[in-house]
Amino acid sequence: GAVVSQHPSWVICKSGTSVKIECRSLDFQATTMFWYRQFPKQSLMLMATSNEGSKATYEQGVEKDKFLINHASLTLSTLTVTSAHPEDSSFYICSASKGSSYNSPLHFGNGTRLTVT
Amino acid sequence: AQTVTQSQPEMSVQEAETVTLSCTYDTSESDYYLFWYKQPPSRQMILVIRQEAYKQQNATENRFSVNFQKAAKSFSLKISDSQLGDAAMYFCAYRSASSGSRLTFGEGTQLTVNP
Numbered sequence: 001g002a003v004v005s006q007h008p009s010w011v012i013c014k015s016g017t018s019v020k021i022e023c024r025s026l027d028f029q030a031t032t033m034f035w036y037r038q039f040p041k042q043s044l045m046l047m048a049t050s051n052e053g054s055k056a057t058y059e060q061g062v063e064k065d066k067f068l069i070n071h072a073s074l075t076l077s078t079l080t081v082t083s084a085h086p087e088d089s090s091f092y093i094c095s096a097s098k099g100s101s102y103n104s105p106l107h108f109g110n111g112t113r114l115t116v117t
Numbered sequence: 118a119q120t121v122t123q124s125q126p127e128m129s130v131q132e133a134e135t136v137t138l139s140c141t142y143d144t145s146e147s148d149y150y151l152f153w154y155k156q157p158p159s160r161q162m163i164l165v166i167r168q169e170a171y172k173q174q175n176a177t178e179n180r181f182s183v184n185f186q187k188a189a190k191s192f193s194l195k196i197s198d199s200q201l202g203d204a205a206m207y208f209c210a211y212r213s214a215s216s217g218s219r220l221t222f223g224e225g226t227q228l229t230v231n232p
Contacts, residue, residue, distance in 0.1 A: 034220070038160075041225075043223065045222075049218075097218060101218065102149070102213050104218070
């Protein structure tokens with residue numbers, strides 16, 4: 001089956017620093033990738049949608065300058081949390097789709113647990 | 118905007134018994150997909166089952182089946198012969214063309230399986 005690799009699986013960083021999370025589709029080309037954020041015991045909240053070669057579309061309330069998303073190739077999207085603060089500590093999950101259609105299968109990465117101290 | 122509601126924050130079931138998780142959604146569209154995802158403590162999202170709205174027949178995957186009531190906008194998940202490994206958070210989700218192909222998740226139901 002299709003595999004999405006997310007790296008790192010966990011990261012601890014100091015307040016004020018930036019951290020990059022990678023989402024790779026290992027055996028398929030991902031036209032569209034989605035980034036979600038999940039707080040403990042809560043649901044997944046969509047942060048942004050990225051399409052290869054174009055700017056990401058952010059959900060309302062998500063700071064574009066803080067959560068930088070790059071989807072430069074069909075197999076890689078990155079989420080950079082800039083000037084991280086403790087309130088950014090969360091679980092971040094990506095998902096990738098082979099196509100842009102709503103009936104294209106979605107595949108999830110294993111997630112990244114970010115802790116900002 | 119589409120919304121997905123799971124009214125049961127927590128459910129429990131005895132091993133080998135059957136449990137039903139509820140989900141309702143709100144949409145004005147006629148063509149969409151509905152999903153149930155399982156998230157165990159590892160937090161990996163695992164697709165349990167999916168239903169195309171245009172199909173009247175309820176989807177089934179081994180011990181997992183759904184009761185899809187399109188007019189009522191209801192999409193419940195039935196787990197038969199519950200196993201300890203079924204313990205997890207379960208999310209109901211919606212996806213359609215007009216929503217940009219994104220998944221909209223419900224709040225989740227934490228399922229406990231008692232031995």
